[in-house]
Amino acid sequence: MSGVQQRESAVQRKRHIGDVLLAAENIGLRFGGVQALAGVSFDIREGEIRAIIGPNGAGKSSMLNVINGFYQPQEGHIVWRGQRMRRMRPHFAARNGIARTFQNIALFKGMTTLDNIMTGRMLKMRATMLEQAVFWGRARREELEHRAFVERIIDFLEIPHIRNVPVGKLPYGLQKRVELARALAMEPTLLLLDEPMAGMNLEEKEDMCRYILDVNEEFGTTVALIEHDMGVVMDISDRVVVLDYGRLLADGPPEEVRRDPEVIKAYLGVSQD
């Protein structure tokens, strides 16, 4: 994608950006004596690509875990579509279309790529255990329907050749892609990506960027991602949150954040002008 096209698509995307989808309000999270997050507030708007950056141990992954209800913050809350959640729960998050991938891949190693992605459709299946035992009626119909949907994702992410391979045997880059596929199978409204490009080479990173942008543009999926590669972050994200030692350091469009003296001091190092 050339620079001009990229800017154009960025402009187009801005038009898609809508209301606040999810807001974190004054989140405080402690593990014993360690303050992982302190008074962090920011919002994620519908249709945007939101990056969360910060040095190691800044609380980025903890923030994602709070968003999908895996950690319960001691202070503050999550507001989902204008509704203030007393406690966010993983099951509620999943049902409402919050999907995520993990920093260290969390695939189901003993299952094939296809089965892994099919687990993403789990919440949309209604067949009872008895129907599944005889593979008849609703169980069969659902299975075929969701298989067809999953095949579209497999095509989209260009992984048909590994459909029947147990994921434990796949190389790292492909595992990351299967994990993205599993998250996409949930047809998420909000996709949380925890370092989707960690440990990838340039080519794999470019592929992954392309997938993220495509998902965002074609399906209108809101994306919140943690990433260390500044080039990637500055290129694809609409707004950036910077965390440092659990505090919010800066929040704004990439160009603005890049120039923020606090951020430069804490994260990007000494200015190279």
Next chain:
Amino acid sequence: MIYRETGQFKTSYAADQAIFPIAQDRLGMLVILAVAFVAVPLMASDYWLTTILLPFVIYGLAALGLNILTGYAGQLSLGTGGFMACGAFAAYKLATAFPELHVLVVFALSGLITAAVGMLFGLPSLRIKGFYLAVATLAAQFFLLWLFNKVPWFTNYSSSGVISAPPLAIWGETYVTGFEATPRAKYLFALTVVTLLALAAKNMTRLKIGRAWMAIRDMDIAAEIIGIRPLATKLSAFAVSSFYCGVAGALWAFAYTGAVEALAFDINVSFRILFMIIIGGLGSILGSFLGAGFIVLLPIFLNNALLAMGMAEAVALASHLEFMIMGALIILFLIVEPHGLARLWQILKEKLRKWPFPY
């Protein structure tokens, strides 16, 4: 050459999602079923049917039950014997209290009762994992056996603590349990039940519920984030597994031995079935039966082979040798293929796809 899917084009997802998508597998399955249902009852002697084949299919069912829990859902259990006892005693109480109930209803209900009991003992699985859960399930093993041994109500106040299966007919005068039943009828009845349940297990494990089990086994955190409820999923695995073990226990008491006491289902049975699935292959339907075959049939085969080799006088020596060879074989198999006989079979199939031209 022999096992290859070249030329079998699947043009729909329906064809690809069929239970046996490959023609050779379908054919193989039909041959096995034909042998088991037609050839064996015609040719095998009563001795073979009652002392070799019946325990094999019943152990196979119990191993399948444990495999659902341990192999698929990843919850280690040592309570198999207890759950089998539960099924046996539930069937006995039902059959004696309501003699008019049909045998299939008795078996289904005893399975359901065992499923409820299994779920109860599965509750700790939300909090404890691995070896610690195994210890918790030991509680089921010891408590259930103690209960059936000490509370006379379960044995209908029999002084010996032994329950003897009442005769139950599948239709008319065709008895399939108790002493009136012919070995052939008992074998065919047990085989039918086991076949149907194995088919159901195959379907469950490859569909939604099976994926949920495996997801919990492989990575419970990711499973939860996807929206799988850990407790409900683990309990469903306990329920289905216990159902299978319960039916296996009922078959054991009603079709195999005819009369049984609680102690017949002691901890050794639990261990035996655990070894079956470890040797057969965790997380494999076929493996459950291969493991059961290995543990049940091989000692008999060894024993007969040793006796045939002129050890008829030294019976004690023969039985010692049998133990030694058996132990050595188990170790050998675990070293050669830690994932069990089912994996060996899979590797063999892979090889057969290309044989004899593996370019």
